[in-house]
Amino acid sequence: MVNGNIGCTFIGIRNFRCSKRLNVFLRFTLIIAIICMNLFTGQMNAKAAMNVTAVPAVPDTDTQVSLKWTSVAGASYYDIYKDGQLIYTIDVGKDLNYTSYIDTACEPETTYHYEVQALDSQGTELERGSASVTTSKMLAPxxxxxxxxxxxxxxxxxxxxxxxxxxxxxxxxxxxxxxxxxxxxxxxxxxxxxxxxxxxxxxxxxxxxxxxxxxxxxxSNVAVVVPIQPPTISAMMGNGTATISWGSYPHISYFALERSKWDGSGWSDWETVYYSLTGGSAKDTPSEAGAYRYRLAAKDGSGYAGYSNISDNVSKPAAPSNLKFEILNPTQVKITWENNPDNTCDLMVQRRTGSSGTYSTIAILRLSEQEYIDTYNFTLNTIYYYRIVAYDNDNNKSISVECP
The missing domain is CATH 2.60.40.10 (Immunoglobulins)
Incomplete structure (x- = not known):
């Protein structure tokens, strides 16, 4: 009995001590479990940060920054902060681009910190993200x-x-x-x-x-300026073709040849005759009679501007037309004609005797005159021929058809 009581008492005390240690262990384990659960629950409930990128905007890399971010579920607005200051609010329901923004108010070689906050319709923050960027050096011209x-x-x-x-x-x-x-x-x-x-x-x-x-x-890139002297030209007309000369001018490829025509009261606008010039001269055959003048003009895009001198005017005569004659009496013949309105030259009235004779000038007239009475001791039964010659001081001529 005594030995049995003693054994039970020993066993009971040991169990008591074991139960106490177990209780402490269980409590400690429970605390650790609660902490872990709280941490896990907190991680589950934490908001993921928005992915925001900021880079210099092309092509204005020195004065503009391009911001982009991921779309956030439930977001109605995005507030954009620049160095802590609100610079813009994007309305998802109104703005075309609601996950990007271009900041155009930047300076060269400057670092900026941006933060984007996603808000719901009540203005409650859902997520946020940030990024920093440095603009480029000022762009060169x-x-x-x-x-x-x-x-x-x-x-x-x-x-x-x-x-x-x-x-x-x-x-x-x-x-x-x-x-x-x-x-x-x-x-x-x-x-x-x-x-x-x-x-x-x-x-x-x-x-x-x-x-x-x-x-x-x-x-910037380098611009090279080569100063040159203006060209000097002259012009002369022969057989209806004008020859314009400038000699051995070495920069003629930078110039085009222009022409202007006298219209009776003034000179017409300049028109380009030849755009590409080589050598020391060029020829021009106007399609109409009249007085012409020439100049060289620097081409657009050649690196030059300005003109040569203006040449003396040269003329291309046109023969009078509709030549007629009328015998007034045995010693007088009346000749009439029509002058070309483009002419600027004088007229010669010429006559010859018979089909094999040569023409001789019998009168010099102004361009404005359109008739002439020839007084001459005509021979009976002889054919006389007349013609009108338009001519200038350079001996350029244009001869009408003859009238028997």
């Missing part, structure tokens, strides 16, 4: 071209301002001897070139600056 005026010897430079931040343009001669500042935002500038006796080639570049001059661009 492009397509710099030059035009040299052979008459005024002025240089005109034109270029394309590629940067939206460009408020000023600085024109620099490559050798550093000249600098011009254009501060009105334009992309064209004209300035005096070298003196007439200096035909040294010149090189220019253009760079852009912002309004505060804190940012500047690289240089």
């Amino acid at each position: 492009s397509n710099l071209t030059s035009v040299f005026d052979v008459n005024t010897r002025q240089i005109t430079l034109k270029w394309v301002n590629r940067s939206a931040a460009a408020a000023k343009s600085v024109i620099k001669r490559v050798d550093g001897t000249e600098t011009y500042t254009v501060d009105d935002g334009s992309n064209e500038y004209t300035f005096d070139g070298p003196p007439p006796d200096d035909n040294t080639p010149l090189k220019y570049v253009v760079m852009s600056k912002d309004i505060s001059e804190q940012h500047s661009s690289p240089d």
Whole structure:
């Protein structure tokens, strides 16, 4: 009995101690389980961050940033923040592009931090995301071209301002001897070139600056200006064809030949006769009678502007028409005709005796006259022929048909 009680007591105490240890272990295990469940539940309930990207916008990589983000379920609005300041709110129901935005209010070589917040219809935040970006260096001007005026010897430079931040343009001669500042935002500038006796080639570049001059661009492409002298021409007419000469002028390929016609009260507009010229002269055969003048004009896109001198006018006579005659009496014959309205020359009345005779001039008349009475001791039973010759001071002629 005693040994049995003692054994039971020992066993009971051990069980009691074991039960106490088990209870502590179970409590500890329960606490760990609760913590794990809470962590798991928290992870399940946490909002996934939006994927936001920010890159310099092409082609305006120095002044614009392109933002894009993933669409969020249930989002009615997206608030866009730039360096902590709200800059725009996108309405999913109204905006065409509701998962992208172009920020056009940026400066070159500047880092910006953007944050996009997705909101439901009540304005409750659903998700957010952020991104940072640095804009590029100020874009250089492009397509710099030059035009040299052979008459005024002025240089005109034109270029394309590629940067939206460009408020000023600085024109620099490559050798550093000249600098011009254009501060009105334009992309064209004209300035005096070298003196007439200096035909040294010149090189220019253009760079852009912002309004505060804190940012500047690289240089543009180089424009080369080669000053030249204007050409000098002369013209002469022979047998209805004008020959226009300029000698051994080495830059004739930059010029086109133009012609103007006298219309009775003034000179007509210039028209191009030949666009491509070579050698030292060109020939032109006008289709109509009249007085003409010529000049050389610099071609568009040639890098030059201006003109040669204007030639002296040359004329292409046209023969009078509808020639008639009337015998007034044995010693008088009346000849009538019609003058070409384009003529600017004088007239000769010519007569010959018989079919084998030669013509002789019997009168010199002004162009305005259209009849003549020939007083002559005519021989009976003899045929006399008449014709009218239109001619100019350079001995260019046009002869009418003869009238027996």
